[in-house]
Amino acid sequence: MQLVDLHKFKISCSNCNLAELCLPRGLSNDEMDELDKVVRQTRPLHKGDHLFRSGDPLSSLYAVRSGSIKLYIHSNDGDEQIIGFYLPGEIIGLDGMEHNSHSCSAVALETSSSCTFPYTQLTDVCKKIPALQDQMFRLMGREISYENKLLLTISKKSAEERIATFLSSLSLRFxxxxxxxxxxxxxxxxxxIGNYLGLTIETVSRIFSRFQKKEYIAIDRKYIQILDRPSLEGLCKGNSSDSKNSSACS
Amino acid sequence: MQLVDLHKFKISCSNCNLAELCLPRGLSNDEMDELDKVVRQTRPLHKGDHLFRSGDPLSSLYAVRSGSIKLYIHSNDGDEQIIGFYLPGEIIGLDGMEHNSHSCSAVALETSSSCTFPYTQLTDVCKKIPALQDQMFRLMGREISYENKLLLTISKKSAEERIATFLSSLSLRFxxxxxxxxxxxxxxxxxxIGNYLGLTIETVSRIFSRFQKKEYIAIDRKYIQILDRPSLEGLCKGNSSDSKNSSACS
DNA sequence: GGCATTTCTTGATTTAGATCATCATTGACG
DNA sequence: CGTCAATGATGATCTAAATCAAGAAATGCC
Known part of the structure; x- marks a missing residue:
């Protein structure tokens, strides 16, 4: 009996503390039960494991549950562009909905886990539960807005502004x-980080050092501390003016 | 009687020659009739007229019917980034679905017209017509894939490659x-063009001249002729490898 | 624990594209 | 029709970030 309950806990949106940030946001209890019928937990991913690769058929959408997942595309001459770093509660795979096949690849940056929503089952549930359809539309709209802002950052901002924007967005999301x-x-x-922001690794490293010298941040290897948030955010003034959305520009 | 028929023709998806490229794609005749009940034609837009502005409540989604519409966002320090140029059959306003308010502005680049789909009515129809929900998901997935590719182009490609990509994408869409x-x-x-691709006007002008000297294109003011498509497309080798999607990277 | 590999930092140099500066066209408007 | 403003082309110069080049630090592996 205990085992059954534990199992249920592990794969249920109703009992998930991320529910309010994630796909089930806005659903009633009854509606969440419907979603619980289709959601599955995937085995844990280790650093470097792929959740899917560009070209794979779109079998499922995924919600990050723990850890972090990087999405990237590659061009046919070998260039790679990281599209985003996804944290718990965020949904990945949406780009594949155009042709029912993934156009990005998704790889774990550290030990991570995700929830799997088999795609045809999910769209069937959307057809039954209007609130879920609304939430899907919201999530896709969010992804589009996010990319709009990223485009602005990469296309119009200096290296310092890009990195400040990246750090304060991560901070907000945490x-x-x-x-x-x-x-x-x-x-x-x-x-x-450099690939994502359209910079070289040397530039990223130099700007981290510069920010540290100015005491905006303290950085030790991968551990970062925000020391002077106002100065850092002053450099992000170029963010999109819609403050409600500012979290998206990671 | 004639007048009524004409009126009906003007606002009906069923009679629109763009239907197969646009929102009604994949709908049966009966389903299209449902969509016809909500679609409205907006008055023609003149060059410089806005269809909506960033911050406006999301009252409708729009399909470009004729002409061309530019979408752009602006940061709160005055930078502007053009997100895309939209041609007939393409849907705009999707980014607003996150918060029910537009985060882009949409402006006509020339005399244009659009079809209006009042948003709450449209989502209601989506809830009744599964095929329409599927198509909405496809269209939003397309927008996400499009922006992924644009990100790659702007972040990783040289000025020449960006312009070649821009031109061949426009060409394909035409x-x-x-x-x-x-x-x-x-x-x-x-x-x-420069704003869209993350380049200055001088660079765009110089590269057009260079392409003309190399006889890749002939350009007279706004009129452009593709003379050597293979050379031009050779420069776009950096496009995303998913050839099905290559149209998106305009 | 020590060697090898990867990741990161920092300095020197180069460069693609930006900026600055004209001038030429084109188009709008009284 | 002529003036004025907007748009575009092209040359000269500058600069932010890329590239090249070592080292240093951390991490993984036997």
């Missing part, structure tokens, strides 16, 4: 998850 | 609309 906003671990390498 | 793929008019200024 706070929303109930973690410290002032001290956290970067699960991605300097190389990955 | 062909899909049944227009010439080899001769078309650019409805946007050099300034706007």
């Amino acid at each position: 706070r929303q998850l109930g973690f410290s906003a002032d001290e956290f671990k970067l699960s991605m390498s300097r190389q990955e | 062909r899909q609309l049944g227009f010439s793929a080899d001769e078309f008019k650019l409805s946007m200024s050099r300034q706007e």
Whole structure:
């Protein structure tokens, strides 16, 4: 009996403390039970494990449950572009809904776990539960807004502004998850930060050093501390003006 | 009687020659009739007229019917980033679905018209017509994939590659609309092309001249002719490898 | 525990594209 | 039709960030 309850706990949206940030947001208890019927837990991912790869058929959407997942695309001449770093409660795989096949690849940056929503079952539930359809639309709208802001950051901002924006966005998202906003671990390498922001690893490293010298941050390997948030956020003034959305520009 | 028929023709998806590229794609005749009940035609837009502005409540989604519409966001320190140029059959306003308010602004680049889908009515119809929900998901997935590719282009490609990618994408989209793929008019200024691609107007102008010298294109003011498509497309090798999606990277 | 590999930092140099500066066209408008 | 403003082309110069080049530190592996 205990085992059954434990099992149920592990795969249920109703009992998940991320529910309010995640796919089930806005659902009634009855509606969440319907969603619970389709959600599955995937085996834990280790650093470097792929959740899916570009070209795979879209079998499922995924919610990050713990850890962090990087999405990236690659061009046919070998360039790679990281699209985002996804934290618990965030949904990945949405880009695959165009052609029912993934156009990004998703890889774990550290030991991570995710919840799996088999795609056809999920869309069937959406057809039955209007509130879930609304939430899907909201999540996809969020992804589009997020990319709009990232585009602005990469296309119009200096290297310092890009990195300040990246750090304060991560900080905000950690706070929303109930973690410290002032001290956290970067699960991605300097190389990955640079790729994501359209900079080289050397530039990222130099700007981290510069921010440390100015005492905006303290950084030790992957552990970062925000020391002077106002100065850091002053550098992000270029963020999109819609403050409600500012979390998206990670 | 004639007048009534004409009126009906003007606002009906069932009679629209863009239906297969646009929101009603994949709907049966009966389903299209349901969509026809909510679609409205907006008054024509003149060059510079806004369809909506960042911050406006999301009252509707829009399909471009004729002409071309530019979407852009602005940061709170005055930077502006053009997100895309939208042609007939393409849907705009999707980013607003996160918070029920537009986070982009939409402005006509030339005399244009659009079809209006009042948002709450549209989502209600989606709840009744599964095929329409599927199509909405596809369209939003397309927008996400499009932005992924644009991000790659802006972040990783040289100025020449960006412009070659821009031109061949426009060309492809014109062909899909049944227009010439080899001769078309650019409805946007050099300034706007530069803003979109993360380049200055001078760089855009210089690269157009360079492409003309190499006889890749002929350009006269806003009129452009593709002379050497293979060379031009050779420069786009950096496009995302998923060839099905290549149209998105405009 | 020690060696090898990867990741990161920092300095020197280069460069693609930005900025600055004209000038030429084009188009709008009284 | 002529003036004025906006748009575009092109050359000269500058600069932010890339590239090249060592080292240093951390991590993984036997």
